[in-house]
Amino acid sequence: MQGKGSAISIQHITKSFGSFKALDDVSLDIAPGEFFSLLGPSGCGKTTLLRIIAGFEEPDQGEVLFDGTSVLRLPPEKRPCNMVFQNFALFPHLSVRGNIAFPLKRKGLGKEEREERVDELIRFVELTGHDNKKPGQLSGGQKQRVAIARALACEPDVLLLDEPLSALDAKLRQSLLVELDEIHDKVGITFIYVTHDQGEALSVSDHMAIFNEGRLLQAGTPYEIYESPSTLFTASFIGEGNIFPCTALSSRWDEEDDEWIITVDVPALGRTLEVTDWGPVEDGRRLYFSIRPEKVRIVAGDVDLGPGCFHGIVDEPVYAGYQSKFYVKTDEGATIRVLKSHTTYLEEGPGIEWKDRVSVIWRPADGYLVKEEWHEET
Amino acid sequence: MRKVHAPRFSQLCLFFVMLFLFMPLIVVAAYSFNSGHGMTWQGFSLQWYEELFTSSHDLWRAFWNSIIIALTSSLTATVIGSAAAIGLKWWSFKLSGYIKVATYLPMILPDVIIGISMLIFFSSINLPLGMFTIYAAHTTFNLPFTYLLVDSRLDEFDFSTIEAARDLGEDRKGAMLRVVVPSIMPGVLSGFLMAITMSIEDFVITFFVSGPGSATLPLYVYSSIRYGVSPVINALSLILILASMALAFIFRRFLKSFAASA
Numbered sequence: 001m002q003g004k005g006s007a008i009s010i011q012h013i014t015k016s017f018g019s020f021k022a023l024d025d026v027s028l029d030i031a032p033g034e035f036f037s038l039l040g041p042s043g044c045g046k047t048t049l050l051r052i053i054a055g056f057e058e059p060d061q062g063e064v065l066f067d068g069t070s071v072l073r074l075p076p077e078k079r080p081c082n083m084v085f086q087n088f089a090l091f092p093h094l095s096v097r098g099n100i101a102f103p104l105k106r107k108g109l110g111k112e113e114r115e116e117r118v119d120e121l122i123r124f125v126e127l128t129g130h131d132n133k134k135p136g137q138l139s140g141g142q143k144q145r146v147a148i149a150r151a152l153a154c155e156p157d158v159l160l161l162d163e164p165l166s167a168l169d170a171k172l173r174q175s176l177l178v179e180l181d182e183i184h185d186k187v188g189i190t191f192i193y194v195t196h197d198q199g200e201a202l203s204v205s206d207h208m209a210i211f212n213e214g215r216l217l218q219a220g221t222p223y224e225i226y227e228s229p230s231t232l233f234t235a236s237f238i239g240e241g242n243i244f245p246c247t248a249l250s251s252r253w254d255e256e257d258d259e260w261i262i263t264v265d266v267p268a269l270g271r272t273l274e275v276t277d278w279g280p281v282e283d284g285r286r287l288y289f290s291i292r293p294e295k296v297r298i299v300a301g302d303v304d305l306g307p308g309c310f311h312g313i314v315d316e317p318v319y320a321g322y323q324s325k326f327y328v329k330t331d332e333g334a335t336i337r338v339l340k341s342h343t344t345y346l347e348e349g350p351g352i353e354w355k356d357r358v359s360v361i362w363r364p365a366d367g368y369l370v371k372e373e374w375h376e377e378t
Numbered sequence: 379m380r381k382v383h384a385p386r387f388s389q390l391c392l393f394f395v396m397l398f399l400f401m402p403l404i405v406v407a408a409y410s411f412n413s414g415h416g417m418t419w420q421g422f423s424l425q426w427y428e429e430l431f432t433s434s435h436d437l438w439r440a441f442w443n444s445i446i447i448a449l450t451s452s453l454t455a456t457v458i459g460s461a462a463a464i465g466l467k468w469w470s471f472k473l474s475g476y477i478k479v480a481t482y483l484p485m486i487l488p489d490v491i492i493g494i495s496m497l498i499f500f501s502s503i504n505l506p507l508g509m510f511t512i513y514a515a516h517t518t519f520n521l522p523f524t525y526l527l528v529d530s531r532l533d534e535f536d537f538s539t540i541e542a543a544r545d546l547g548e549d550r551k552g553a554m555l556r557v558v559v560p561s562i563m564p565g566v567l568s569g570f571l572m573a574i575t576m577s578i579e580d581f582v583i584t585f586f587v588s589g590p591g592s593a594t595l596p597l598y599v600y601s602s603i604r605y606g607v608s609p610v611i612n613a614l615s616l617i618l619i620l621a622s623m624a625l626a627f628i629f630r631r632f633l634k635s636f637a638a639s640a
Contacts, residue, residue, distance in 0.1 A: 056541055076544040089542035093560040102556075103546035150546065 005033035005189040006066045006080065006157035008053065013062035015048055022048040023059070024214040030207070032067075035184050035191045037201035040211030041237070046194045049211075050160050053192065054083050066157065081158035082151035087167055088143045090135040096122070096146050097131045103154045121149040124183075140168045141176060148183065158190045165200065173197075177204060198238050202226060210234045228278075232372045235290050242296075242336050244268040245374040246289040251280035262369065264289055270332035273308060275367040288370040293339040295366040298326060298359070300352050305361040310336065314356050326352065328360055336360060403619060410612035426613040434610055440598035441614075444578050447509065447594060451516035452524075452573035458517075459524030460566050464558065467532045485522040492519060493586030500587060507589030515587045516577045523576060524569035531565030564633055571629060575622075 010028040014021075023045045030036045038046035051057040053064055055076035064071055071079050082103075090099050100121050104114045122128055125145035135143055144164060151159055164180070165173040181204045184191050195201050201208050202222040209219040210233070218230045229235040235243055246264040249272065254261050259276045266273055266289050275289060302311050312330035326338045338360055340352075352358055410427070414420030430437070462481065466474050484492060496515050497507075505511060539561070543553035559566075581596040588597060599611055 054541075054545060056544075075549065076541070077547045077549055083542070083545045085538050085542060087536065087538060089536060089538040091539055091542070091557055091561070092536070093563070102543075106547035106552070150542075154547065 004157060007032045007068075008158065008190065008192070009063070009065040009068070010049070010053075011063040011065065013049065013052060013059045013064070015045075015052065015057065015059045021214045023052075026062070026211075026214075026216045028209055028216060028219060030190060030192065033188050033190055034206040035181070035193065035204055037193045037195060037205040037208040038211060039195055039198060039201040039208055039238075041196055043213075044211040045214040046196075046211045047162055050083075050162055050192060050194045053158075054081060054160050055079050080156055081160055082154060082156040083160040083162065084144075084147050084151050084164045086163045088135070088147045090143055090146055090150075092135050095132045095134055096127060096138070099135070099146055100149050100153055102150065107154060117153065121153055124152075124186075125149045141172045144168065144176060148180075152183075152187060156189065158192065159187075161191060161193045163194055163196065166195075166197075173200070180204065202238070210237065212237070228368055229290075229370060230372075232288055232370055235288070235370045240293050240337060240339075241290045242293065243288050243290045243370070244334070246273075246287060246369075248281040248283055248285045248287065248369075250283055251277075253280075257365075259365070261364065264369070269310070269330070269334045271308075271310075273367065274364040275369060276365045277369055281369065281371075285371075286373050286375075288372060288374060289367060290370055291336075291362050291367045293325065293337040294341070296336060296338045296360050296362045298328070298338045298340055298352065300356060300358055302357055303359045305359055308364070309359055309361040311357065311359050312336075314352055314354055314358055317352065317354055324352075326358070328358055330360075403615075406612050407616045407619070410609060410616050412609060415609065426609040430610050430613045430617075437595075437598060437602075437610065437614065440593045440595045443509065443512075443592060444595040447512050447516055448574045448577040451513050451520055451577050452570050454513075454517045455520035455573050456524045456566060456570045459521050459526075459569060460528045460562065462521075463525050463528035463532055464562075467529070467535075481525050482522050484519045485526075489519075489580075489582035493583040496583065497586040507587055508592045511587040511589065512584055512592060512594065515583050516580065519580070519583060520573035520576055523572045524566075527569035527572065528562055528565040531562045535561055567629070567632070571625075 008028075008030040010026060010030075013023050013026045015023040026045070026049060038049060040046045048057060052059050053071075055071070055074060055078075058072070066080060091102065094102065097118055100118050101114055104117055109117065122131060125148055127142060127145055127149070130138065130142060135146065138146065144167075147164070161180075165176055168176065177200055180191075180193075184204075193201070193205070202225075205222055207219060207221055208225060210217045210225060210229075210231075212233045218225060218234050225234065226238055229238060232243065235241050244266045245268065246266040249263045249265055251260055251262045254276075257276075260278065260280050261274050262277050262281050263272060263274055264287075265271075273289065281287070297305070299305065303309075310328070310330045310332070312328045315327040315329045315335065317327075318325040321342075323339055323341045326340065328336045328338055330336060409417070409419075411422050411424070412419055413423030413425060466478060492515075496511070496518070500507060500511050500514075535558070539557050540553050543557045544550075548556060578594075579596065580594075581600065584594050584597060585600075588594070593601070602608060602611070
């Protein structure tokens with residue numbers, strides 16, 4: 001079942017629906033055979049981009065290249081990609097077998113060859129025994145497998161997936177996501193995966209792109225996007241953050257750790273903090289400081305945990321089984337969100353409760369700067 | 379106490395409803411085997427069946443007229459109605475709402491009004507009354523039913539399956555033939571059968587637009603009543619009842635093969 005996978009190049013794609021700008025000058029390169037996610041809130045343009053690649057929408061401007069060749073003039077049926085639809089879009093009048101054989105018939109395969117291929121695909125998506133059921137008799141997960149088998153039937157170079165798991169329940173989503181990843185490993189073709197679920201995107205993608213309001217904000221590996229978001233939107237959309245406007249005061253090179261240490265003034269925290277970055281930041285620049293809640297350490301009582309330690313009271317604890325979330329109101333008046341995983345019950349001492357005094361701290365290397373300028377509120 | 383009596387009461391209701399529904403049919407069926415002419419039972423005989431098949435030339439002519447009109451007008455109404463349903467669902471424009479309402483009009487208007495207006499229309503354009511005018515009239519009053527049944531089927535239709543078909547290698551025409559048409563087929567078939575039934579049983583409208591030599595079965599039966607009801611009609615009725623029951627049964631089996639879809 002090895003396909004080859006195409007490299008896809010999106011160049012300056014712009015698309016408007018009336019006065020609504022769905023995509024605004026989006027450029028993107030996708031390497032052959034990779035699992036690439038388009039992530040963003042609904043209405044951000046990610047699905048429109050997928051539909052442009054599939055051929056269901058025409059861009060106002062720009063190019064879509066498959067391995068260097070433009071596909072914009074080709075109708076959807078001629079493009080070397082197939083799509084898995086959000087609501088499965090199975091043909092209700094055909095059986096599982098009929099659905100999977102549908103594209104093969106068009107391709108002009110002989111009956112014997114076709115049957116063989118359908119059998120192979122049914123085994124591949126583990127639907128053996130459901131061959132003759134109609135889509136109406138299948139569960140959501142089974143429908144999605146049929147949709148995937150049908151899309152893979154003609155061995156496309158690229159598989160487009162439009163929120164394929166969003167119609168399924170949470171538990172099933174998890175297991176199907178793992179299966180999708182395995183399928184990607186087996187067929188080796190390029191996957192373009194549209195989702196609004198950051199967890200899905202972070203866990204399976206080789207690379208991902210973040211969209212908002214028709215613009216591509218950031219593309220990179222999940223690690224890059226999570227650990228160093230380049231825009232305020234990315235920082236707040238992916239994961240949770242404590243994000244505060246700040247002003248850079250000075251930058252210095254730390255020989256020992258091979259990194260830059262920036263000193264920033266954070267008025268909301270009432271402090272001057274140190275944070276590491278890849279390079280120097282010009283003095284006086286306005287930007288944002290962010291620290292992820294799970295990287296903040298929380299200890300009960302007023303304890304001096306070293307420089308950069310904050311003291312405060314727990315405003316609101318939220319217990320969530322394997323972890324707890326605390327909103328800590330610092331003595332300076334800021335609110336810091338803290339996530340604490342419950343690892344070993346006994347070693348952690350007394351539980352932290354509402355109105356308890358606590359101390360929190362984080363390492364300078366765990367914070368990061370979001371280089372987007374803030375403006376004085378008027 | 380009530381709990382005991384209520385089912386008994388509803389059983390009684392059911393019994394009487396069934397009685398009123400089927401008694402006339404049973405009477406007709408029974409008297410088709412009566413050897414006498416009147417409504418007194420004079421012994422079993424098949425003489426009316428003999429007369430039906432040997433010496434009822436005009437009756438058979440009317441019967442075949444009905445069949446021809448029913449088939450042609452239903453076919454036309456099904457094709458136009460399905461196309462209209464698909465078209466109005468695909469392209470909604472300013473007037474599409476009004477067109478939908480207008481399509482239902484023939485269903486709501488009293489038959490007498492439709493009949494008279496058609497008669498006036500046909501004579502104003504000097505169209506001679508006959509088979510063709512009956513065909514045109516039947517097609518018209520059948521349209522709302524075929525349209526309605528296909529339209530409701532289209533309400534359940536998942537339009538993304540068209541894109542799926544395109545994505546999987548079909549062009550526009552292929553997607554229409556291999557995805558849209560099979561999906562709405564149950565609606566198309568029920569519409570067609572409904573139209574046939576409506577056409578065969580129509581009396582009022584046909585009465586206005588028929589001409590010499592184009593009498594359909596209901597018209598023939600009505601005119602023959604003037605000379606007293608012939609038991610030959612009873613014989614024909616039983617045959618028609620059995621035939622439509624058989625058709626309904628076959629159609630049900632046929633529809634069942636679509637039942638698993640959706």
